[in-house]
């Protein structure tokens with residue numbers, strides 16, 4: 596039985612993807628085979644030696660020590676695109692909240708709870724509504740930083756709203772480029788995007804290269820009427836620089852899914868704060884849980900890798916009597932040494948696949964006979980081999 600250790604609330608429809616005759620799921624296990632989580636900040640010490648894989652039901656993996664997992668030969672999976680529609684819909688709501696007096700208007704109406712006379716009430720509302728007038732999104736320019744799953748969906752929705760869309764993504768994949776509407780104008784640098792946009796929305800991962808990316812220098816380029824939306828990660832924005840930009844009138848509004856105490860303490864309506872609910876819909880939680888769970892099942896039972904953030908994608912149809920899944924440092928001669936050991940033991944290879952990604956290489960080798968423990972230990976003992984798994 597494979598043991599799956601869960602953190603956070605994982606949608607039931609996802610947990611149901613683990614066949615109960617072969618998988619146990621619990622929030623406490625001494626020696627789990629895999630970890631399935633959402634936003635729980637996973638410490639390296641929480642990953643016991645038995646762990647073979649980690650599944651993130653969501654997009655961002657900055658809560659997982661990915662580098663440490665790579666060192667240990669543990670693939671980390673995420674669920675790209677599975678919650679993109681949920682984030683898109685909330686960002687569109689954010690754009691509306693940032694352009695009209697919706698929230699202050701609602702607060703104002705709530706403050707009139709003591710008024711009993713309907714005619715008086717409606718007279719007052721008609722008089723006061725000018726205080727909550729806004730602007731239309733149509734005709735404005737939206738700047739999208741990060742044109743992946745979420746960014747491209749927002750681009751399409753914003754174009755439908757009549758906005759002009761400009762985008763910046765220095766690492767755009769070919770697939771993502773295909774998904775992008777052709778009328779999105781790609782900017783050469785992020786400063787030009789900040790200078791031109793009326794609304795700027797961030798949809799990139801937090802990486803060493805993106806931590807604090809939105810800083811005072813960038814904000815100095817903004818139109819004073821600009822509204823910045825951060826539904827990506829808190830760390831991408833230098834929040835102190837945003838507060839200064841708001842204070843000095845260099846930025847009109849900040850809308851974020853990642854509140855800080857200082858932002859909460861602000862008065863004056865120039866921030867709109869949400870409690871990290873970008874992906875909080877039944878649909879997104881189901882999609883993420885299903886995708887992450889299916890990927891873990893396929894990895895544990897077959898060694899296949901889909902949507903890993905640190906391992907190469909690799910799929911091999913099962914054949915032969917047994918399968919070896921081997922991770923090794925991405926250096927020459929390791930695979931040939933493995934093959935020599937198998938040949939010396941007279942074990943024929945039925946099929947195999949080998950791929951590498953940065954410092955790690957991964958191999959699936961289907962064999963005509965099941966190797967014994969001594970042979971597996973010999974492979975484990977090769978210099979550069981990180982881990983070896985026999986999948987019966």
Ligand SMILES: NC(=O)c1ccc[n+]([C@@H]2O[C@H](COP(=O)([O-])OP(=O)(O)OC[C@H]3O[C@@H](n4cnc5c(N)ncnc54)[C@H](O)[C@@H]3O)[C@@H](O)[C@H]2O)c1
Pocket residue numbers: 654655656675676678679682740741742743744745746763764765766767768771798799800801804805826827828852871872873874875
């Ligand atoms: N608020 C939420 O609940 C919520 C939900 C989902 C995702 N997110 C966050 O949003 C991020 C994006 O999600 P996604 O599903 O669109 O991911 P994605 O991988 O499909 O897209 C991310 C894009 O960012 C681009 N990128 C990388 N570095 C960049 C840089 N320096 N400047 C501009 N672009 C850069 C990549 O090339 C990629 O195209 C996630 O990493 C996660 O942190 C938040």
Ligand SMILES: O=C(O)CC[C@@H](O)C(=O)O
Pocket residue numbers: 633634652653654655656678874875
């Ligand atoms: O799991 C969640 O609720 C949030 C997930 C979101 O931040 C993501 O990166 O996909």
